[in-house]
Amino acid sequence: MSGVVANARVGDLAFPWAADHLEPAVSAGNPIRERAYALQFLSCVGNVARVLTGPAAGAEGRVVGKHAFVLIDFPQDALDELAPGDRLLVRAVGQGLRLLDFPDVAPRSCSPALLAGLGVAADGGRLRVGVAAEIPAFMMGAGLGMSSEWANCDVMFTRKEVVERLGFGGLKLGDVVAMHDQDHRFGRGFRRGFTAFGVVAHGGYGGVPGHGIGVTTIFSGPADRFELVRDPDANLKRSLQLA
């Protein structure tokens, strides 16, 4: 967690790392608590970020998830130069986003750019959403009970046996996933008949039960409002055209 991880990025496999709560690329925070909350709550997946100071100044990246920090992907040459303490600017836009034809679907931390990049299509009163994986409710762990806009919700893949048994070995950082029986509109929790969608924000097996990979919520609504299309390439790398 924290700092700069130069060799794990969105698009890479989520699991095979000797790491716990692995945050790919850059983890950005603010030392002043109230500003950290603003950064956390107002940043949306897909927002543009820019490096203000240090050797990578001028480089442009994209918000790819949230943990207690905001996770930002940059091109590899910038990642190789970035270091703790460099100042970053996030152009925050997206909270308050509504889908005018789907008032019961609630976007959360989803930028307009992400929505466009996902290629979500309206079809007969439903939204067709491409997902790389579908997560059963019993795997949802730490992060339930918290605000929809805060960090992410862990999926309890803490042991290799479980990952293999449930067929999640190919899951990638940045994958778009559906979470069944989850309502993430006003907080996060179990609710029959609802589906939440998110992106895989942090990876690694970790060693602590009840934690695991993290999924940042992007939208949520009644299950019958969605048509899921399995697409192994439903990943932020494609949606945000990451370099």
Add this chain to the structure above:
Amino acid sequence: MSAINAHELVRASLVGEVTSPVLGSSPYDVDRDGRPFVPVGAGGVCYSVKVGSPAAGWVADQVEPGVSIANPVDAANDALLLYACVGNAVTVRTGAAAGARGVVTGKHEAFQLYKHVLVHLDDDALERAAPGDQLVVHAYGRGMRVDGLPDVTCHSLGPELWEEWNPEPRDGVLRVRVTRVLPPEVVGMGSGRASGVTSVALQADASDELADLRIGDVVAIREWDATYVTGYHEDRVLVAVVGTGDSPVLGNGAAATILLSGPAAVFDFALDRGANLAEMLSLS
């Protein structure tokens, strides 16, 4: 109590004070449908909700029955939370209720907000108790083991409750009375926490079995591990006792304090709606 290592267990006195409710600068939290509500119920003294009362139906958020105590020094509070076990005796030490006796009925942790031990007092003592009063918990049970069943881990389970609950070790299996056995998706907030000090929230939507849940009910949860930290495990189970009322917040619910955990194969659950603290410990 021949089935447990009672002769090895240390009894220690820990002090907690009756808490006061705490709120932020806004009176509102947000419920599952996005509506504001005032989160009444946690902290202080509660007169109208008791162990044995329904968990749902209160205009409250995780209402704590009886009195809620904590030590104002964080590290001492951590010790209080770890040492106190459900069923332990409590003595009121200061205030108008001084001398009254009570019983530990649960623990309740709200993430980064508070950690409380819940204590039952009779109506007379409850009427006289007030925030700031000191209570002594006669903490007893941490380190408890079941003879012949080394894979069973005891958590916040006092020998006093063990005796009344009366789990039966037989042929390598522990037969335990529980009100219901719940599916793994019932657990909301509370995963990934230290099992000995915490509570896990039971999400009411996840099981029809929770419709008539009562505070004090002992429940089993399938596919959960609590050996050290709470989390999913396909071959394990945990047993917990409901300490608080339900919650209108998504991912929350009645907070259950962990009593036992271990491999599913070493537990045999006997369904008994009378497996409630109010009945077992004769609380009134």
